[in-house]
Amino acid sequence: MLQIVFESLAAGRGDAYDQTVSSIVGLENMAIARAISFDLYGANERLANSFLPTKATVASGMLPRWERVFGLNPAPTDTEVDRRNAVATAWARLADDNVYQTIADQVQAAIGPIFVSIVHNPPATALVYWPGGTPNALAPWYSTVLHILVVLTQNVAGYKNADGSPNALFYATAGKIGDIMDKYLPAYVTWDTVLANSGGTLGFKLDDPGNLDNEVFA
Numbered sequence: 001m002l003q004i005v006f007e008s009l010a011a012g013r014g015d016a017y018d019q020t021v022s023s024i025v026g027l028e029n030m031a032i033a034r035a036i037s038f039d040l041y042g043a044n045e046r047l048a049n050s051f052l053p054t055k056a057t058v059a060s061g062m063l064p065r066w067e068r069v070f071g072l073n074p075a076p077t078d079t080e081v082d083r084r085n086a087v088a089t090a091w092a093r094l095a096d097d098n099v100y101q102t103i104a105d106q107v108q109a110a111i112g113p114i115f116v117s118i119v120h121n122p123p124a125t126a127l128v129y130w131p132g133g134t135p136n137a138l139a140p141w142y143s144t145v146l147h148i149l150v151v152l153t154q155n156v157a158g159y160k161n162a163d164g165s166p167n168a169l170f171y172a173t174a175g176k177i178g179d180i181m182d183k184y185l186p187a188y189v190t191w192d193t194v195l196a197n198s199g200g201t202l203g204f205k206l207d208d209p210g211n212l213d214n215e216v217f218a
Contacts, residue, residue: 006033053087063087072179090183098184106184107150110176114159116151116196147190149216150177151202154195165209166195192216 009029010019017025049055050062057063063083067074070090074083089106096102100118108115121127126145129136136142152174154166161167174193181191195214197205202216 002033002037005036006030009033053084053091056084056087058083066090071182093183096184098186103180103184106180107177110180111152111173113156114152114154114170114173116153116200119149119151119202121145121147121149144190146188147192148185149202150181150191150193151196152193152214153200154214155198155200161209163209164198166214 006021006029007019009032010017010026013025013029017023020026021030046060050057050060053066056066058080063080066072066087067083070087072083072086072090074086078086093106096106104118107118121144123145126143126147128134128145129139129142131140152170154160154164154170159167159170159173177193185191193214194202194216195211197203197211198208204211204216
């Protein structure tokens with residue numbers, strides 16, 4: 001771009017002037033060309049880059065703006081690269097279907113080795129109340145058919161305490177699931193995270209560390 005602008009300015013002055021940078025007029029042309037290329041074209045390019053999630057910056061104000069648009073709350077320890085990646089992921093979700101595989105892939109990518117599976121409650125085993133059927137005064141209309149469980153494991157190096165219970169890193173990593181679920185699931189779908197027991201399955205085991213906080217009874 002700089003060379004093109006310089007040659008255009010030099011040609012515009014005519015053959016009577018030096019067309020290179022070896023003269024005073026040539027240096028003047030180069031100075032003007034630099035101002036046009038870097039200050040004008042460069043400013044436009046930087047402005048355009050601010051709209052790209054992979055290039056937006058905090059300094060330009062566009063990265064925080066995109067985070068507000070998508071409802072993202074970066075952690076204090078997140079770098080600008082982390083924050084840009086989060087915005088890029090939010091943009092990509094606009095074209096994704098909220099089907100099982102999409103959500104499972106997103107959760108797997110976010111929390112890595114502590115992810116086990118996503119479990120749905122089929123009508124045969126779901127807890128359902130409705131007037132005239134199985135009434136419940138406290139919850140006349142209630143169903144867990146549209147409730148899903150994200151099954152996790154803490155049996156991974158670095159994600160559990162000495163006694164085998166989940167540590168702070170486990171809970172911080174599991175906390176990333178909420179953003180994914182809130183963005184993909186309809187408002188009427190609820191979800192929870194549960195811990196697979198020491199046998200790797202769902203169900204409460206009496207002697208498992210952290211069982212009361214994490215393992216599901218049924």
